[in-house]
Amino acid sequence: MGSVVDAANKEATESSHINKKVKVVFVLGGPGSGKGTQCANIVKHFGYTHLSAGDLLRAEQNSGSENGAMIKNVIKEGRIVPSEVTVKLLQRAMEQSANDKFLIDGFPRNQENREAFESVIRIEPEFVLFFDCSEEEMQKRILNRNQGREDDNMETIRKRFRTYIESSLPVIEYYNSKGKVRKIDATKPVEEVFEAVKDVFAPLNDKVKRHYHDSFGRCYKPFEFLWKRKSGNSALRCFGMKCISP
Numbered sequence: 001m002g003s004v005v006d007a008a009n010k011e012a013t014e015s016s017h018i019n020k021k022v023k024v025v026f027v028l029g030g031p032g033s034g035k036g037t038q039c040a041n042i043v044k045h046f047g048y049t050h051l052s053a054g055d056l057l058r059a060e061q062n063s064g065s066e067n068g069a070m071i072k073n074v075i076k077e078g079r080i081v082p083s084e085v086t087v088k089l090l091q092r093a094m095e096q097s098a099n100d101k102f103l104i105d106g107f108p109r110n111q112e113n114r115e116a117f118e119s120v121i122r123i124e125p126e127f128v129l130f131f132d133c134s135e136e137e138m139q140k141r142i143l144n145r146n147q148g149r150e151d152d153n154m155e156t157i158r159k160r161f162r163t164y165i166e167s168s169l170p171v172i173e174y175y176n177s178k179g180k181v182r183k184i185d186a187t188k189p190v191e192e193v194f195e196a197v198k199d200v201f202a203p204l205n206d207k208v209k210r211h212y213h214d215s216f217g218r219c220y221k222p223f224e225f226l227w228k229r230k231s232g233n234s235a236l237r238c239f240g241m242k243c244i245s246p
Contacts (some may be wrong), residue, residue, distance in 0.1 A: 022094060024123050027105045028172055029131030031160045032138035032145075034193060038131065039103050041194045046181055046201050049099040053107035056089040057081055078159025080109050080167060081114035083098045103129075110167035111174065128175045129200065131186035131193075135161055 039050040044211050061071040066134050074081050094102055108114035118124060142231055182200045186193055
C-alpha cells in the first residue's frame with residue numbers, strides 16, 4: 001500500500017482540487033482550548049462534517065502505511081507533520097464525504113500548511129473560528145481530560161504550546177488581516193462558549209433553503225405546506241437541523 005507522501009509527490013504537478021463545491025471553516029486554538037467539544041456541537045446543530053487533522057494523522061499512523069512511524073515520531077516530539085501529508089488526508093476525507101460543509105479542526109497549523117491547502121485544494125475558508133484561551137487554562141484541561149493519549153504528558157504539552165505560539169498564531173494573524181477571523185472567548189463554560197459560536201454560524205444557517213414538515217415527519221415544499229395548513233394540518237418550519245414553530 002502506497003503512503004500518503006508518495007501520493008502527494010505523484011500528484012504534485014497535477015490538478016488535485018476537490019471536484020465539488022464545498023464550504024470550509026478552519027477551527028483553530030491552542031491544545032486544550034475546547035475545539036473538539038465545540039465542533040461536536042456545531043455538527044449536531046448546523047450539519048457540518050467535522051474533520052480533525054490530528055485524528056486523521058493518528059488514524060494514518062495506525063493504518064500500517066509507510067508514513068506511520070514518521071507521523072508517530074513527529075507527533076510525539078510536538079512538531080508539525082509535513083504539509084503534503086495532512087493536505088492529502090484532508091482532501092481524501094472531503095472527497096469521500098457526501099456532505100459539502102466541513103469544519104477542519106487544528107489546521108492550518110502554520111503558513112506552509114495554509115499555502116499548501118489553498119494551492120492544492122484551491123479553497124479559501126469561509127472564515128476561521130478561533131478559540132482564544134490562556135495557556136494556564138489549556139494546560140489544566142489537558143492534564144484533567146485523562147484520554148490516555150501518548151502525547152498528553154508535560155514535556156510534549158509544553159512543546160505543543162511552543163509550536164502553537166510560534167507557528168499557528170501567525171496563521172490567525174494572516175486571516176485576521178483579511179477579516180476572516182471569528183474570535184471566541186474559550187475560557188468560559190462550554191455552554192456559554194457555544195452560545196457565542198451559534199451567533200457566528202446562525203447567519204450562515206439562515207441561508208439554508210427552508211422546507212416544511214408535519215407532525216408525522218413528512219416533508220413538503222413551501223406551496224405544499226401552505227395547502228396543508230389551509231386544510232387544518234399542523235406543521236413546523238424546518239431550518240436544517242433545528243425546527244421551530246412557523
